[in-house]
Amino acid sequence: MNIHYLQHVPFEGLGSIEEWIRRGGHALGATRLYRGDPLPGMHTVDLLVVLGGPMNIYEEADYPWLVNEKRFIERAIAAGRRVLGICLGAQLVADVLGARVYANADKEIGWFPVEKTEAVSGDGLFEAFPRQIDVFHWHGDTYDIPTGAVRAARSAGCANQAFVYDGRVVGLQFHL
Secondary structure, three states, X not given: OEEEXXXXXXXXXXXXXXXXXXXXXXXXXXXXXXXXXXXXXXXXOOEEEEOOOOOOOOOOOOOOHHHHHHHHXXXXXXXXXXXXXXXXXXXXXXXXXXXXXXXXXXXXXXXXXXXXXXXXXXXHHXXXXXXXXXXXEEEEEEEOOOOOEEEEEEOOXXXXXXXXXXXXXXXEOOEO
C-alpha cells in the first residue's frame, strides 16, 4: 500500500504510526507543507494521513498552503482514497466534508480518556479500539460530525473525538 502523509510542522511527525507502516512493508511518502513540498499525484496515494499542527484550519493568511491542502484532501476523499486525519488533520477533513470547525469550550491538553461510541461497536475500523482508552490531547478547536459520518469516540471535555465517514475516512481529534 502507498501511504502518504501531510506534515504541518517539523515537530509533529507520524509517531507510532510509522512503526506500523514499516512493519507492514508499505511504501511511505511525505509532503512537508511547512517546507513548501509539492503535493503528490493522487495516483500515488492509497492512504492519506493528515497530521496535526498548532495552526487552525481558518488561518490561510498565515499558512497559505492550507488552501491547496484542503483541496487535496477533498480530492482524495472524492477519489475513494482512505484518509486518516489526526488532530488538526481531523479538523481539516471535517471542514472539507462540510462540517463546522470552531473553538471548543475548553482546551484539552494532556492525557485524558476517550470512550468509543456504540455507533462503531461493530465497525471493523474500530474493532480493536478499547471501549475506553487514555490518549494524548492538544487542541483548542473541535468540529461537528460531518453529515453522513458517525461519531466514533467522545470525552468529557469534547463530545466529538472521532468520526468515520463512508467506512474509509477517519478523523481523530486526539493523538495516538
